[in-house]
Amino acid sequence: MSALGSILSLTMVAQTARTAVPYVLAAQGGVWSERSGVVNVALEGMMLAGALAGVAVAHVHGPVAGVFAALAVGAALGVVHATVTELGRIDAIVSGVAINVVALGGTRVLLRALYQSSSNSPSVDAFAAHGGGMLARVVFDPMFAAAVVAVVATIALMRATRFGLRVRACGENPLAARAAGVAVLRTRVLAVALGGALAALGGAALAYDEHQFQSGMTGGRGFMALAAVVLSGWRAGRAAAVCVVFAALDALQVVLQGRTRALQDLVQMLPFVAALIALALLSRKRGGGPPAGLGVHAS
Amino acid sequence: MTARRTALRLGLEADAWTLVWGAAAAQLAFAVLVWIHGESPRAMTALLFEGTWGSAYGIGQVLFKATPLLFTGLAVHVALRAGLFNVGAEGQLAVASLAAAAVGAHLPHGTPALVALPIVALVAAAAGALWAAPAAGLRVVGAHEVISTILLNRVADAFVGLVLGLGLAQASSVRTAPVVPGARLSRLDRFVHPLAGSAASTAIVVAVLGVALALWVLPRTRAGREAELVAQNDEACRAAGIPVAWRRAQALLFSGAIAGLASLATVLGYKGYFEQGLGSGAGFTGLAVAILGRGRLVGIVFAALLFGTLAQGGLAINAYVPAEAMEVIQGVVIVVVALADARLRAWLTERLRAIVVLGRGDA
Numbered sequence: 001m002s003a004l005g006s007i008l009s010l011t012m013v014a015q016t017a018r019t020a021v022p023y024v025l026a027a028q029g030g031v032w033s034e035r036s037g038v039v040n041v042a043l044e045g046m047m048l049a050g051a052l053a054g055v056a057v058a059h060v061h062g063p064v065a066g067v068f069a070a071l072a073v074g075a076a077l078g079v080v081h082a083t084v085t086e087l088g089r090i091d092a093i094v095s096g097v098a099i100n101v102v103a104l105g106g107t108r109v110l111l112r113a114l115y116q117s118s119s120n121s122p123s124v125d126a127f128a129a130h131g132g133g134m135l136a137r138v139v140f141d142p143m144f145a146a147a148v149v150a151v152v153a154t155i156a157l158m159r160a161t162r163f164g165l166r167v168r169a170c171g172e173n174p175l176a177a178r179a180a181g182v183a184v185l186r187t188r189v190l191a192v193a194l195g196g197a198l199a200a201l202g203g204a205a206l207a208y209d210e211h212q213f214q215s216g217m218t219g220g221r222g223f224m225a226l227a228a229v230v231l232s233g234w235r236a237g238r239a240a241a242v243c244v245v246f247a248a249l250d251a252l253q254v255v256l257q258g259r260t261r262a263l264q265d266l267v268q269m270l271p272f273v274a275a276l277i278a279l280a281l282l283s284r285k286r287g288g289g290p291p292a293g294l295g296v297h298a299s
Numbered sequence: 300m301t302a303r304r305t306a307l308r309l310g311l312e313a314d315a316w317t318l319v320w321g322a323a324a325a326q327l328a329f330a331v332l333v334w335i336h337g338e339s340p341r342a343m344t345a346l347l348f349e350g351t352w353g354s355a356y357g358i359g360q361v362l363f364k365a366t367p368l369l370f371t372g373l374a375v376h377v378a379l380r381a382g383l384f385n386v387g388a389e390g391q392l393a394v395a396s397l398a399a400a401a402v403g404a405h406l407p408h409g410t411p412a413l414v415a416l417p418i419v420a421l422v423a424a425a426a427g428a429l430w431a432a433p434a435a436g437l438r439v440v441g442a443h444e445v446i447s448t449i450l451l452n453r454v455a456d457a458f459v460g461l462v463l464g465l466g467l468a469q470a471s472s473v474r475t476a477p478v479v480p481g482a483r484l485s486r487l488d489r490f491v492h493p494l495a496g497s498a499a500s501t502a503i504v505v506a507v508l509g510v511a512l513a514l515w516v517l518p519r520t521r522a523g524r525e526a527e528l529v530a531q532n533d534e535a536c537r538a539a540g541i542p543v544a545w546r547r548a549q550a551l552l553f554s555g556a557i558a559g560l561a562s563l564a565t566v567l568g569y570k571g572y573f574e575q576g577l578g579s580g581a582g583f584t585g586l587a588v589a590i591l592g593r594g595r596l597v598g599i600v601f602a603a604l605l606f607g608t609l610a611q612g613g614l615a616i617n618a619y620v621p622a623e624a625m626e627v628i629q630g631v632v633i634v635v636v637a638l639a640d641a642r643l644r645a646w647l648t649e650r651l652r653a654i655v656v657l658g659r660g661d662a
Contacts, residue, residue: 097384098630101629223450266457279437
């Protein structure tokens with residue numbers, strides 16, 4: 001098949017949908033965290049931790065338990081990130097970078113401790129695939145459903161619930177929110193924990209998809225998800241749409257596999273270059289700027 | 300006068316305390332990690348010490364591991380002065396190393412060191428700055444530098460692989476041709492014999508002098524001073540006519556150039572060629588070095604030595620505790636130091652306020 005032919009195929013659609021799941025979940029996590037006013041560069045580390053937690057628990061108790069383990073680990077990291085940032089009054093980027101470093105090192109230590117390997121875990125049975133075609137298998141995967149639900153729920157909760165309103169208030173003006181009686185610290189911790197859980201779920205989705213955990217397997221997806229959040233103007237639905245675009249660029253790699261090495265390297269750069277260009281083009285627009293209180297401490 | 304001197308003393312004290320906190324946090328995290336692995340913290344500490352500061356060779360290896368960190372730590376600090384996080388030192392170093400190695404290999408063979416070294420260093424700095432340029436430009440239009448530099452790291456990864464694959468690498472290998480002898484920095488053990496066998500090179504001398512020079516010069520130039528003010532209050536700077544966007548861009552470009560110079564340690568002082576992955580990790584550890592070093596010569600050198608010790612010590616205890624545990628310690632140190640720093644700063648502000656009031660009374 002020609003290169004163009006393999007790009008414009010049903011396989012490509014299926015690959016895109018499959019690749020998009022981790023991005024979309026992590027981006028929703030980013031939306032929750034940043035809309036509450038806490039910068040979250042730790043998405044990458046949260047995904048990675050979630051991936052290992054999911055695989056390690058799935059080995060023993062099955063994929064459903066793995067999902068819950070990932071959610072718990074992500075939420076815990078979110079609590080740490082928000083608490084350290086808010087109570088310690090330090091820059092959230094410092095805390096985020098530290099969490100990424102700890103997650104990268106920590107997962108490798110655990111990988112050696114659990115599986116005596118420095119590169120990957122043994123393969124794990126994820127959710128059983130149903131249906132014949134690849135597209136059907138992707139769409140009926142519970143993780144795909146989780147991603148769709150996450151987007152819809154994020155939009156709805158953020159817009160129409162008391163909690164969502166409080167999160168937005170804390171993100172726009174924490175001091176005013178506090179004056180109005182919102183417990184800013186608690187709201188932020190909850191929002192970042194929820195965000196961490198979603199990001200970790202994204203990591204678990206990635207690991208289930210690959211049927212194993214690999215050291216550093218998130219490969220910048222958390223950062224891409226964060227870029228998607230920024231590009232979307234911090235809005236859940238648009239962030240998911242940007243993620244699908246990133247995923248399509250990512251899927252090119254898989255679809256074009258086996259072609260020349262140079263082409264593959266070039267394609268590998270694509271999502272990142274595209275994100276940079278999009279940042280350059282969209283940053284001037286002041287339409288959907290960041291939450292006004294992003295990175296502002298409440299006291 | 301008294302007030303100023305006291306303030307200075309308090310400032311230095313706060314710096315010293317940060318270093319103490321950093322070292323203490325590293326020690327504690329190490330003990331906990333070792334204990335989790337079922338080993339004795341005391342025995343492992345002894346082993347770690349033996350493999351690092353316990354022998355001349357170990358000291359040489361620590362210096363070797365610390366050298367690139369001095370550059371990347373300074374690089375991150377330079378951006379931090381302007382209120383920017385350069386998370387892209389990793390990619391800037393990779394591309395600069397590739398450029399330095401490529402140019403160094405293509406110089407005429409007999410090029411004297413006095414010509415070859417400046418050329419290669421200049422190329423490395425230029426390449427590092429070039430890789431920081433998109434982030435600098437994006438910062439001007441308003442995109443956050445953390446995201447753009449992280450994305451540029453990933454692009455650098457693929458870019459380096461692409462260029463190596465397209466023919467820069469030697470046939471059937473993933474490394475460049477060796478640089479000409481004139482562009483090599485010699486091993487330290489040629490001058491300090493007890494270090495024999497260790498990979499420390501004269502790059503560390505360049506690094507320490509470079510850090511000292513930069514820290515001395517920066518507050519004494521207009522651009523350097525204004526960058527610091529931009530970090531404190533960009534609105535006020537704009538009102539005062541300081542070119543805020545340009546100062547930020549400058550800081551990022553300069554930061555990238557310094558990160559690129561870390562290739563002096565990895566390419567010129569160590570391997571003599573570039574291969575994918577050489578020097579990886581130094582960029583991220585540079586963040587930790589800058590945060591712990593707080594822009595003081597002693598602080599940055601101490602921080603680089605601490606993380607150099609952890610890196611080398613990780614190898615020494617690898618048979619019992621995975622070396623990767625050292626990365627965890629690094630993360631813990633970053634957080635603890637930042638926390639201690641925030642607390643200290645709050646405490647300091649209070650003390651200073653008291654001093655100002657008292658100082659007025661004195662006068």
